[in-house]
Amino acid sequence: MNPTRRLISAGFDDLERAKRFLAAEELSGVNLKELVGNLANAADPDLALLSLVRLIPHAPAAVALVENPRTAPGLLRVLGASDALAGFMIREPGALAVFEQVPDARIQGCAAGDLREQLLLAVGADPESAAAPVAALSGPAGYRALRVAYRRALLSLAHRDLGAANALDAMPVVGRELADLAAAAIEAALAISRVEAAERFAAEDVAAVRLAVIGMGKCGARELNYVSDVDVIYVHASDGLDEQTASGIAAVLGAGISRAIDSTGPEPGLWEVDANLRPEGKDGALSRTLESHAAYYKRWAASWEFQALLKARAIAGDAALGAEYEAMAAPLIWSSSERAGFVESVQGMRRRVTANIKPEELSRQLKLGPGGLRDVEFTVQLLQLVHGRVDESLRVRTTTTAIGALSQAGYIGRDDAESFDGSYRFLRVLEHRIQLVNLRRTHLMPQRESGQRVLARGVRSMLGVELASAAKLLERWGETKREVRKLHERIFYRPLLSTSANLSRDEVRLSPEAAQARLRALGYVDPKAAMRHIDALTGGVRRRAALQRQLLPVLLGWIAEGVDPDAGLLGFRRLSESLGESHWYLGMLRDSNAAAERLCKILSNSRFITDLLEVSPESTAWLGSDKDLQPLSFEALWAEISSKLKRNLGTDPAIRLIRVIRRREMLRIALADGAEVIDQDGVGRALADNDRAAVLGTLRVAQNLEHETTEPLCDVLVVAMGRQGGREIGYCSDADVMFVQRPIAGADPQAAQEQALRIVTSLGSFLAKPMTPAIQAEPRLEVDAKLRPEGQSGPLVRSFDAYQEYYKRWAHVWERQALLRAAPMAGSDELAEDFMAMVDEVRYGEPIGEEQVREIRRIKARVEAERLPRGADPARHLKLGRGSLSDVEWLVQLIQLQHAATIPELRTTSTRPALHAVAEAGIIPAEDVQTLDHAWALATRIRSAGVICTGRVTDVLPHAWRDMEAVARWCGYSPGEAAVMEDDYLKATRRARQVFERHFYAFED
Template identity: 25%
Template sequence: MESLKAQFSQQLTASGLPETIPEEIQNVVSAHWQQFIDNNPSFTLPDSLYSDKNDQLSPEVMDELIHCWAGSDFAAQQCIRYPEWLASLLENHDKLPEFAQTHPGRLQKALDVVENEQDLIKALRLYRNREMLRIIWLDLNRRVSMQETTAEMSALADACIDSALNWLYQDCCQTMGTPYGTNIPGEEPVPQKMVVLGMGKLGAKDLNLSSDIDLMFTYPCQGETRGCKKVITNQEFFIRLGQRLIKVLDCQSADGFVFRVDMRLRPYGSSGALAMSFAAMEQYYQDQGRDWERYAMLKARVVAGNILAGQLLLSQLRPFVYRRYIDFGSISALREMKQLIRREVKRKGMESNIKLGPGGIREIEFIIQSFQLIHGGRDRSLQERNLLSVLSTLLSKHYFSTDEASELKAAYIFLRNLEHAIQAIADRQTQDLPKNSEAQARVAFSMGQKDWSELLNTLEEHRRHVTTHFDAVIADPETTNTKESHSDQWEALWLDQLSEEEEQQLMAQEGFKDIEASRKRLISLRDGKAITRVRRQSRDRLDKFIPLLLRVAAQSSEPDTFLLRILPLIEAVLRRTAYLVLLIENPAALEHLGKLCIASPWIAEQIARFPALLDEFLNLGDLYNPPEKEALANELRQQLAHIPEDDLESQMEVLRHFKMAHVLRVTAAQVSGTLPLMKESDYLTWIAEVILDTVLAIAWRNLTEKHGMPQDADGHLCDPGFIIVGYGKLGGIELGPGSDLDLVFIHSGGTNKETNGPRAIDSTTFYTRLGQRIIHILTTQTPSGILYDADMRLRPSGSKGLLVNSFSYFEKYQKEEAWTWEHQALVRARVIAGDQALASMFDDLRSEILSQKRDVEKLRDDVVDMRQKMREHLGTKPTPSSVKNGEAFHLKHDPGGIVDIEFLMQFAVLRYSSQHPSLLKWTDNVRISEELETVGLLTHENAHQLREAYKTFRLSIHQKALQNEDPIAGEAIAESLRQNVIGVWRGCMDV
């Protein structure tokens, strides 16, 4: 003890502490040390703790002790009162963070000797205080991150609540009987256990050093107790149990408390029953749940009791918290909550509160949780409880920029560390900045700041960032100064307060040209029967939106087109006007929606059919920048990760919305001129590839769970032994906005081999069902439509053939039975998804088939004959009016069109690939033409002419598709390109 005392005296007195430590800190630590010596004169440490022969503790350990005692009177007092705890801390110095993972077991060991409630109260407090000493030591010395501190605090609370509940439940069952009940008529009642829900920071595993714990008590079902003479209801039992649990955790004893308990978030608040059944909870939130309760339930988590039952309850309550669609209807409620926060911030004295004051913790929580409430219903990745985890997801989903997310994260971590520094001093729940100089110096020291002034400067910078982002989120609707003078008139027009002449005059003055058609369409909405059946709230939203729509339309390049193409969307959402709130809140989104609808009626129709696509307009940067294939795959994987694997209906909805949203992005970029034709097709093809890969995985998982895995001919398990081959535009990487998919399914399963599951079936049947399941997922009509039309007619024997063919049969068919046109189709075939080994076999077979030496004259005759049949069946049938108007050229099927170019490429591959294998590398027409030019089979001039015609015609077809027009062009417009193609065709095919 003497050597220890000497060392401490040297380092822990005002004269011996390093000069860098402020005088106030020296005084605090020295006072603690003197009290420690006075109270524990015979205290010694094990020899193993000394780092050298001079009996000196390492400087690192001494520095940590100084930081701990300087920052926390509570920690110092625990060391003084229980010096053996200090000895244990020092002895286990390097292993201190590891104890965070073992609370349940260590606490249960401490409670094994408990015989009555008083013993329980004491044991819990001693365990809590000892662990708090360790946690504070680690936190103030920054040996763990803020997130690790809050996670361990939450784990400590979970263990204390659960251990106390288990002990009290057994004790209550002995004195009051065991509660029994069942929710299934006719079933025998079973014992019931309480479920404890943790709310707020406890629910989010984000508990601070001296936080209340917000709890709710619930139980599965009504019933009554058994095993005692006096029978009571389950509710009475669990209310009494809850009261005892609160007392055990919350009451102040000589050893302090465990956790302060707050029950005010339960249904009906302080006036509600302390414990409610699941059914009563569900009924309450369904009938009376308020917006702030949705906000609170975001973080609800089962922390003790019957965990599985509690998780079932939370899943049943999830629709209350997260609306099925994007919940723009909650914006007004969130804005009201924001105004309440602002008003409270302005209260006198709030400036010093780092939680409730300006730029404080609560504002960061509001920013993050607002996005969860609005988008969490559809984007399940946002259904997280922990704030920083949600922030990371919001960044990855581009709701925030990197700078915004970084500023919020840095501010949150700083504020939470500062909160801990303030609370650690006396183990007191406070978020107010200290006012006396000693406490200020201690907090600055704990935060690693030079002095209090430096800390305040850093704090002010973080607060400023938070306030900026807080002001921006759920901001008041933007206003525009342009033509504002007529905003009242637009409202008067919509509310039928103007004469017909005044309405026409206003529309003419504001730039409408086809006034009669636009006005008639608008009036049909205003005076129609549909609008009389909407709810009051919906009508109010409509009355607010239409004048805004008319004002923005008047400012557009084509007001009439804007209005006429947007109104079907308005009619489609009359019963779901929350979608209009998005556009009210974001006039910039409305302007961009108008631009796209003016540019493309196809886009307008898609959004009117599927209003959920409006969500894409929240982030205009992403709208015009579709992601690359890897990012697409990652996004789809994340969206599906939050859906149970057996919920096929929800998976199909996610797939459909994913496709629609990303096709919208591609078409938006295309019509805005930011995406070249070839890149557009690349993106649309990537979307299909990612979806097909996922659909195969879903279908495979569904079937293997039932039947096990199929076997190949050698008895080896196939995984999956199946490929999806894309033909046509999909194979050629040339998909357009509304293209269907030409598919062929091939497997490598063995004949007469069965799957290895409990419900075994033969492999051929398995793969047939796999193909059927894929088609089902692709083509079933759901509320969001279909994924893709799938065309399977290019499989062996066409519509008469098997849906799924074995590789051996496919090979035999291609070699012995396939027509020339089927080999032409194979030129544009490639594997899209499935087994890599089988894909390699397919590629080898394709090369073998295409590179066969052929009778050139027969090949030419077959190709020309097939081309002529297609022209007769699919080409234009000129009418007098089409000829008169110069619109008689079908861009795809008429002579000189796209199919001529495709047939030329296919003919060349079939004729020359035996001599030039490099022709087999590509499946798209542009790169095949480039390869033909490289090997000298096409002149530079002819190759260039074909590519220019091909790209021009394809671009025109895409543009016409977005205008809902047939792919027929004015002959004069395409004449020169067309004649170039015809010239090359004659040179190659008519010889």
């Protein structure tokens, strides 16, 4: 192989520079062929060669190391992985002795006691000194001795880490030794600090102060990074000193520790000692007594502080005092999940961490971003805190150990635990390799491909040689992030909650009290009742019970995310009892997380849907497919109804069938709405089509019944009015209609009128009367004909000629306004065509005059004064309140009456398309139109959500917190944002009212 090919094969990036270095005088006595072969072991051969050439003049012993086939790979691996450690060896050539020992393929950790002894001896302290070793060295000499000894130990660890056969297996050992090394450094720094404190205070007073250093975060958990702030808390005690003096000495000792470790000097500082996790943070005393710590945590601490205490461990100083601190903190940690809003606060903290990432760094974050280390850590810590109160097996600090404990106890499935553990190790190893380069605190994936390629080569021991490329590394990282995020979202609030919900009967069983504690922590108000439901679902040995035991850990968490988890769990139990033996149901729960999550959230947020599902449980199958959730078109619905009516079922069975189909389709629409498969406009159109098909089918049944005894004398037409005509109705809306008839040629007009009246009366009765047997949970459809000419004083049905004559001679402006929403709904197509042609002449004919404008304004004022329920708050009424549906619709309709004659785009029965046409025509400013549209859409959404969530028809913005919260979530707001929705609605309608008043009352021709 020629030299260039050999360099390429070894992984060199800059071939010309590599050739120059290989020809350098420093390598004159080195076998270059073997050197290049050994450089292939380095993550960055270019860096390794450069560092070697720099190192040899300062440390000639390096030549012997690279000539020795046993020691060369280890030295070159370190030189190619860390420019910072190469610099240290240049400053301290004696550190090369580390490489004389060839590490085992399976990494062996150094004992914490040995590290402590090494660093204490380095600063001249006696490791055997009782509780407070004192250093012989202090000041810059002591600092340098400490830092050199630390970096020598760090070099040894990096040598063993980089030489490990499997980096994933080595990661916990590396993190543990890094934490122990940091603890040893703090112990040595404390010894130095005591010498320095004795220069300010009496030596016997300094000796009387016992100081314990509590490691927090990754140091406390013994899973530290190569470079990280070391979070600490100081606790002190003293014998015979007043508290002010003792506190002052303890503060000086703490400050001295930081100075010894991180102040500037010939040998650079190691890392920052961060005491900001102490009570009151930067504003609090640097050190407190044990009693002061206890008082703070019991009275003032926030939830996040208990999450931080989960990792607390005495790492240096007075061991007995440190043990007392741990004993004080433990009961506070494991009872913290009982605090009000604890789970929500942990979830909110995770969201804030993600939200605070710089946008330009989000895609490169190994630690804080979605699918990063924090997702694993927050998930594991929450499960530990929620369940560790009653399950002592979870009371461990290290993340990988905690994952194993959670899996062993059944809170995480074995496959999920294995994936979580592997992903966490992978991300931590990437973090370690990135930090090793310059020994700087960073958690960002390199931006340049060359840096990514070096990182990929540095983790070959876990990726495999075939994956050691930038593209393969990024692919693996992307897969890991997606897997971590998926597991995080699935597990974060979803622990196994009771004995009956264990994955198997053979696994560890917890007491009912423990299970109830978990349920309570998740938000169940009545854990005892929840336990009864769980026991009913999971009891027995049948396949259904076994599957429920596996699925409930996830399902209970999803149900708990709703507004009423207790009602959701009851609904789930009833549904499962109806469908538990159905193969598709079990398969959906097992195989479709999306369907199961949709079901759980709907059950705990919507009484309306829960009631409908209870009587139509088979409809649950739609949740597994967006296609199945798509509402059926009017044509498809009518095809189904008409085909079944051809079977001559009889009147009652036919009506029952039509109403069952309508209920079924309303349920489909509601489920699609909850799953966000359709938007609010789609909901209105789908509900209108559903009602239209039901009315058409019922009309056909009524006509067939009439024609059994009397020959057909007339054609009948049902005309949709109001929101029904605009195809923008909500759940359980009435159907505003008018009835039209036209005698068949040769029929007696009076007899035709009487027959039409019988038919439309039957239609209304069929849709409204109770069925025998009853159709449970049926949303009734009431037909309302009050918008007909002369209102309730006029005949229920008129002939086509009578309508034509009335509108020509007698119609009031409000009746012309009502016709703006008129649309054929059911009946004769020919009659519909003729009637709508006549209606168009009325509603879109001559623009209304000023007198008619004043009449519309007068009527609107009367509606506001008389129709708003007594005592109702106009600011909260969704239909008739200020800036709500009525204001927007009246303004739109006034504009249509004035301009539709000349602007065809305004000839629509729907509000939002009409608003769009108003903006396009420039009749009112676009920003005003946007204000009106937003208020109308929000009021419509809230109105429909009120029915869905509470099961009651109401036109008022809810007052009760639970109802408001449920409506807010249905409207797309995040949990806890009921007040935000309320404020949004009040703002939107207030602005819409201003627009309404500006244009409705000031509008001129």
